[in-house]
Amino acid sequence: MKIAAGQINSVIADFEGNREKIVEYSLRGAKEGADLIVFPELSLCGYPPMDLLDYNSFVEENTLSLRWLQRHLPAEIAVAVGHVSLNSSGTGKKLRNVISVIYGGEVIFTQDKTLLPTYDVFDETRYFEPSSERKLFTFRGEKIGIAICEDLWWESARDTDSVYPIDPVMELLDLGAEIILVPSASPFHKSKIKKRLALCRKTIRKGASSVFYINSVGANDSLIFDGNSIVVDRKGRLVKKAADFEEDFFVCDPDDSCNEIELEYDKYGEIEKALVLGLRDYVHKCGFSRVHLGSSGGIDSALVAALAVKALGAENVKTFAMPSRYSSDGSLTDSKKLAENLGVSYDVIAIEDMFTSFLGALEPHFGGREMDVAEENIQARIRGTLMMGYSNKWGSLVLTTGNKSELATGYCTLYGDMAGGLAVIGDLLKTEVFDLCRYINRDGEIIPWEIINKPPSAELRPDQKDEDSLPPYDVLDGILVEYLMNHRTADEIEALGYEPETVEKIVKLVGRVEYKRGQAPPVLRISDKAFGTGRRMPVARKLYEV
Ligand SMILES: Nc1ncnc2c1ncn2[C@@H]1O[C@H](COP(=O)(O)OP(=O)(O)OC[C@H]2O[C@@H]([n+]3cccc(C(=O)O)c3)[C@H](O)[C@@H]2O)[C@@H](O)[C@H]1O
Ligand SMILES: Nc1ncnc2c1ncn2[C@@H]1O[C@H](COP(=O)(O)OP(=O)(O)OP(=O)(O)O)[C@@H](O)[C@H]1O
Numbered sequence: 001m002k003i004a005a006g007q008i009n010s011v012i013a014d015f016e017g018n019r020e021k022i023v024e025y026s027l028r029g030a031k032e033g034a035d036l037i038v039f040p041e042l043s044l045c046g047y048p049p050m051d052l053l054d055y056n057s058f059v060e061e062n063t064l065s066l067r068w069l070q071r072h073l074p075a076e077i078a079v080a081v082g083h084v085s086l087n088s089s090g091t092g093k094k095l096r097n098v099i100s101v102i103y104g105g106e107v108i109f110t111q112d113k114t115l116l117p118t119y120d121v122f123d124e125t126r127y128f129e130p131s132s133e134r135k136l137f138t139f140r141g142e143k144i145g146i147a148i149c150e151d152l153w154w155e156s157a158r159d160t161d162s163v164y165p166i167d168p169v170m171e172l173l174d175l176g177a178e179i180i181l182v183p184s185a186s187p188f189h190k191s192k193i194k195k196r197l198a199l200c201r202k203t204i205r206k207g208a209s210s211v212f213y214i215n216s217v218g219a220n221d222s223l224i225f226d227g228n229s230i231v232v233d234r235k236g237r238l239v240k241k242a243a244d245f246e247e248d249f250f251v252c253d254p255d256d257s258c259n260e261i262e263l264e265y266d267k268y269g270e271i272e273k274a275l276v277l278g279l280r281d282y283v284h285k286c287g288f289s290r291v292h293l294g295s296s297g298g299i300d301s302a303l304v305a306a307l308a309v310k311a312l313g314a315e316n317v318k319t320f321a322m323p324s325r326y327s328s329d330g331s332l333t334d335s336k337k338l339a340e341n342l343g344v345s346y347d348v349i350a351i352e353d354m355f356t357s358f359l360g361a362l363e364p365h366f367g368g369r370e371m372d373v374a375e376e377n378i379q380a381r382i383r384g385t386l387m388m389g390y391s392n393k394w395g396s397l398v399l400t401t402g403n404k405s406e407l408a409t410g411y412c413t414l415y416g417d418m419a420g421g422l423a424v425i426g427d428l429l430k431t432e433v434f435d436l437c438r439y440i441n442r443d444g445e446i447i448p449w450e451i452i453n454k455p456p457s458a459e460l461r462p463d464q465k466d467e468d469s470l471p472p473y474d475v476l477d478g479i480l481v482e483y484l485m486n487h488r489t490a491d492e493i494e495a496l497g498y499e500p501e502t503v504e505k506i507v508k509l510v511g512r513v514e515y516k517r518g519q520a521p522p523v524l525r526i527s528d529k530a531f532g533t534g535r536r537m538p539v540a541r542k543l544y545e546v
């Protein structure tokens with residue numbers, strides 16, 4: 001049995017574009033002799049459609065697009081596509097998350113999703129009724145079962161997030177399934193592919209003859225889908241893998257494939273590709289083609305500029321240096337060199353006159369109080385205003401440059417450097433920012449080494465250094481990993497050997513600046529615990545000092 005993978009980048013709500021792509025890939029599958037082609041979960045409407053599902057017209061478009069596919073798909077190949085449909089059982093939620101198999105103009109089989117993830121970034125029980133029935137279909141003599149994304153994750157969800165009463169894969173195998181298809185919309189986080197491969201191998205150990213894990217690719221808001229569709233054969237060997245972070249297609253007969261593929265893991269290569277895809281898809285799917293940002297000569301803005309060039313091309317990226325009285329000489333020379341290295345346009349807008357003017361206007365209202373963060377932040381806000389002004393005039397999107405360590409501790413200015421459309425590196429700890437920059441420079445300087453090697457500074461007051469306000473970044477990031485990702489309490493973190501005073505200061509800071517993150521732009525998610533919808537915290541509360 002030859003099964004093809006249609007690893008496509010669906011655009012949410014672009015029914016016409018998505019179904020045409022499904023036809024295009026199916027024609028290719030038919031031409032290359034595949035019996036069946038599998039597309040990702042919700043490939044017709046895009047994933048996750050969120051509250052668009054509250055509109056009847058959106059649900060109807062799913063059905064009409066399915067009908068259109070019945071008429072337009074090549075007759076000689078079976079096609080498994082993901083879509084939503086009405087729950088006709090009369091009880092429960094209005095909708096179901098479904099895979100339909102179309103063959104010869106007919107829907108010959110449907111399977112609804114059983115396990116609906118509702119942890120972290122997922123919210124599927126908000127919309128969908130789980131399937132109460134696991135079924136098989138027989139095609140060209142093979143018994144095939146379909147487990148839709150989370151349906152395969154019973155095993156690992158049990159250890160972490162949710163306990164499900166049913167193991168859908170085991171039920172499919174009890175019914176006699178040989179081939180297990182897993183159409184998925186499985187978002188990326190670091191090394192996720194290893195987890196998926198382990199789950200496919202576990203399915204083989206339960207008795208499947210092969211597993212086809214067909215994943216989405218592309219980014220939707222914060223979520224980045226890495227593709228990386230895989231096939232595992234009856235011996236548990238990885239016999240086929242699609243490209244990562246781009247659309248791809250393959251045909252595979254696992255019984256004919258005898259070479260095992262080695263999974264190569266390159267941590268920063270993977271992160272770089274994820275952020276480039278996340279940035280490109282956000283910009284293009286929102287209808288923009290160009291971006292710009294403030295370039296301070298610091299490492300964060302340098303990294304964002306370099307990623308933007310990889311995503312959009314140098315001609316679509318513009319950088320602005322906006323020096324103030326506190327900017328170092330290096331701020332201008334380094335940001336200029338960065339622009340030259342990247343081949344992007346570079347302009348200077350001095351903010352001194354505007355800063356002086358703001359200080360003059362506020363002076364009678366500041367009551368002679370000493371200079372403090374109020375004046376510091378005015379500089380950041382002038383820069384934010386200038387960047388948004390340029391955006392309005394030219395239809396170019398502003399990229400923000402804050403990293404996860406800064407967003408965690410609130411070391412950033414609301415309506416200042418936080419003003420913009422997309423937080424490109426908001427899920428990268430500062431120590432990872434350094435490592436990714438070094439990775440980008442691995443074959444020669446792209447980001448000037450002067451930028452990477454100087455001590456980080458916000459340059460909002462004389463001789464300011466980040467380490468005047470924050471602990472050294474390796475200590476800060478260590479504490480943040482334990483607190484944010486591993487959910488350890490302050491006491492538990494102290495027991496790991498961190499200084500109690502520092503731990504308490506950081507834990508308090510994280511809680512106190514929840515309001516800032518509530519107003520931050522979407523953060524591209526690359527970890528299994530990112531700021532955004534996957535971490536929901538009350539803002540108005542008594543600070544609970546865990
Ligand atoms: N619960 C709440 N809900 C909504 N809003 C709330 C709030 N609590 C305070 N606020 C508001 O937030 C204001 C305080 O926040 P904000 O104005 O941002 O200012 P703030 O957090 O006080 O200061 C910003 C800090 O970030 C540093 N910084 C700035 C820029 C760049 C970088 C960098 O290195 O990248 C670092 C800067 O040196 C300073 O230490 C309050 O005055 C109040 O208006
Ligand atoms: N002089 C400046 N010219 C242009 N943009 C600036 C300037 N200063 C700050 N910005 C903008 O504000 C953001 C935050 O400033 P900040 O200086 O703290 O960060 P950075 O320089 O990118 O990195 P680092 O935190 O390592 O200094 C910058 O990334 C940049 O987008």
Ligand SMILES: NC(=O)CC[C@H](N)C(=O)O
Pocket residue numbers: 041117122148149150151153184185186187
């Ligand atoms: N769409 C889904 O069901 C995704 C859930 C799955 N556990 C994943 O992260 O890949």
